[in-house]
Amino acid sequence: MSENVEKAPEEKEKTEKTEKKKKKEKGIFSLYKIENDKILRLRPTCERCGPGYFMADHGDRYTCGRCGFTRYKPVENQK
Ligand SMILES: [Zn+2]
Numbered sequence: 001m002s003e004n005v006e007k008a009p010e011e012k013e014k015t016e017k018t019e020k021k022k023k024k025e026k027g028i029f030s031l032y033k034i035e036n037d038k039i040l041r042l043r044p045t046c047e048r049c050g051p052g053y054f055m056a057d058h059g060d061r062y063t064c065g066r067c068g069f070t071r072y073k074p075v076e077n078q079k
Pocket residue numbers: 046047048049050053064065066067068069
């Protein structure tokens with residue numbers, strides 16, 4: 001009597017994982033946000049340079065990278 005030990009070949013399913021590296025895109029895409037088919041601008045535009053020139057967020061103020069215009073954020077909690 002011989003035991004037939006049949007080893008079923010393990011089916012190795014190769015699942016190809018396509019690793020998508022998420023890159024934080026900096027640029028014009030980070031300045032807009034689409035909500036309900038409406039485009040929201042996340043940054044204020046420069047008063048001097050006009051619309052199209054966004055100002056950088058520096059915490060308590062915005063500065064324009066083009067002309068250097070600085071505008072302080074409006075204080076909402078005024079006592
Ligand atoms: Zn400017």
